[in-house]
Amino acid sequence: MTSLYSRELEIAQLAVQRASILTKRVFHETSKGTVSKDDASPVTIGDFGAQALIISALKHNFPHDEIVAEEEATELRAYPPLRDQIWELVRTTSLDDVAAEGLLGGGIKDADAMLDIIDQGNSKGGKVGRVWTIDPIDGTKGFLRGGQYAVCLALLQDGDVKVGAIGCPNLPVDDAAPLTADIGANATDDEGRGVLFSAVIGQGATSRPLKAGALAEGRSISMKPLTDMSNASFCESVEAGHSNQSESAQIAQKLGITKQSVRMDSQAKYGSIARGAGDIYLRLPTSKTYQEKIWDHAAGDLIVREAGGEVTDIKGNRLNFGVGRTLATNSGVIAAPKAVHSQVLSVVQEVLGVK
Template identity: 70%
Template structure:
């Protein structure tokens, strides 16, 4: 399969959902806490509804693993109305691709049903979309980096990956500033849509409305001197061990300060050469990464010429359900230095 329809619809749907998230980014975010104490915003719910609606229209037999579900909204009509207003506004702002995306959602109940359609258990067989409507919610809340993420997994393998990063520079050659994770802006010159299809490469293009803008291929940069590499990591210490990552950087001879940012924007940044390495190391032995937090970025980096494994050197396994239960941590780097980085990771982790 070429997956050209899948990547086209995925980009249009993610782009439309990003219009909604940007409206929330500049307004009242309407947060609440989920059972695992992670925050969720009105933007998460609205973006999930828009994307699932487009998937169901175009690929009605596919399953969807979405991060959110609508039980809380059904008990809170005021919050439902707030999200419905955002969904209607996003649809009015982006009418050019309306028919391709299945026409507009027509009612709050249809919106809630779309949100709840993301309850697939995942698994090794069939076509399953992994969706994170706002990845990096804490970055979104603080005005930093976030991403809207969608990937198609077929029989356990990621075939299509799309990331919208509204607050990253459009310019693929723009270096990452040290404060990129704290000072997000979706103004002029910002907003990039990354995409990849298995065995066909990775691209970036400016975010917009309606028809997709012109794309350009992206490639990871060679790292002839590992000591000069730009190291990307999570902002939240609860997501990834900053101490272990500092020890690994020291072992590699990297003295440059790491760049901390939320979300799969890190995957997009290293895929186009703005950064070089991305590590996410577990802070608890029992922690399982969610597939929607990595599927799109994993494919985009690999199709840009990089290599992604866990901390033991195993490929990420997206066929085990809603989590990466057979993997611990993430190591993403150009192929030429991945083993060197992995050796440093193993050395530091084994000494604990």
């Protein structure tokens, strides 16, 4: 019996896996550049290439769905050498992925068609209809240094997340592998690394090894039962500009958490706590005006909730993905097992002075 969203899940998993393989090729084959996206740096090449592959797969299978994606191709049109470099990666990655070709479509015709496909991620989003949201490389700096990054895709229907997939090339395959304090520093895709997380609303969350070709067998994942807060570990962003780390330390102290925080880039944090490698993810506001982007949280939000967790902002509200390209009505993110989420939320509000 075919379950609800089974086709969307299969396409999402295969598209994220293919795009993740492209990003790995970029990391290993391309000379390292700056983080700037106006040059031929690896992050530029990887972002555009991954987005082209994912949108191409979505448009082949769901031509009427809208797409919210991070990149647009204006600079590639103005700089043909960069366009051609990205096109060669996209073309060869598609050719190598024969196992998925029938499901993801016959590939992109040429470099100009690739640019048109990249630009189809320009939807404004909203709470009506089916909208996919893509982050082709989440965790730019993690990607560049060989640390944690993720390729992220989610389907929203009428503003609610229904399907999520996250490719994490540098996380351990072993769901039981504990998070270590240095996991965000240098974790390149050696043997035993590379995970594909996924979830469908109401159907639980899954992890599987990330590999070329057909999907590997998946395993059900769930958050770790947390009975003693002193044994808890929490994840936060590497970059201080992304989350207030001094306030996180105060919160951990008040909760009785004694372990050092694990700092890592990208939605790999959501995947890590969903499978019980970590327990809590805090992303505390650093600015009253900053708005989180929906592509940075949609897939992870669903995967954690389907693994037995709860995800809210610092006021206790569910993340609202139906107001456009940003989480304009939310501030911060708290993800934790359901049993302790209210306790974590209470301490966060105390430390931040939230009423």
